């Protein structure tokens with residue numbers, strides 16, 4: 001959704017163009033026509049000095065002014081602020097067009113720059129997401145256990161070992177440990193759902209090496225965050241781009257530490273933009289059972 005300059009009288013009256021003391025050649029009538037309006041655009045010559053009253057008169061007289069000068073933007077912002085107005089926009093038609101070697105022939109470019117600056121996008125809608133900090137650490141061996149123990153001070157952590165490897169039984173069972181292989185995952189920050197095969201709970205009587213109870217396929221679990229340190233392919237088609245899903249290579253301690261630092265921040269309430277509205281009922285691919 002966006003609005004653009006349509007050449008209406010209101011919009012053109014809010015447009016303030018200055019030829020910088022005559023150093024640019026701007027035909028107000030031609031500019032008005034290029035912007036799609038019926039009337040010429042008034043061209044000022046010293047908007048930031050002796051014609052400052054023209055700018056002041058434009059404040060509050062309609063839409064917030066669009067000023068075709070960026071050099072003196074701080075001055076205009078200050079004057080508008082003192083008068084209780086905001087929402088100014090600025091565009092540079094001087095260095096980018098009027099002062100170029102094409103001179104007066106740059107008028108179509110000036111019009112294009114002004115139209116572009118006038119283009120207003122609507123703010124993206126937001127949705128609230130809550131993350132309670134339940135984090136699944138997915139990895140191999142003692143390295144995954146060590147990371148889980150460190151994260152446990154800030155998050156509510158459980159571990160899923162793809163391979164127990166060199167993992168030693170915990171002397172104090174302060175993080176739940178399971179084994180399994182994630183075969184499917186969906187969701188995002190605050191609402192992941194994982195589907196796990198070869199899933200089993202740790203055997204509490206294991207003495208010298210970590211062992212697990214009878215394994216089963218088709219288990220599922222939910223969590224707010226996933227810390228994937230398997231070093232394998234990402235669980236999601238969009239790789240690292242999913243909120244709440246952090247990947248780290250266990251072979252790179254610096255990257256691992258950075259990822260641990262980042263994931264501990266993902267607890268609480270978050271505002272996320274809504275870019276897409278998906279309606280499965282009108283999606284042909286959904287009806288056909290195809291994932292897009």
Ligand code: SF4
Pocket residue numbers: 018019020021045046047048049068069070071072094
């Ligand atoms: S600096 Fe800007 S406002 Fe001042 S005279 Fe030049 S173009 Fe006009």
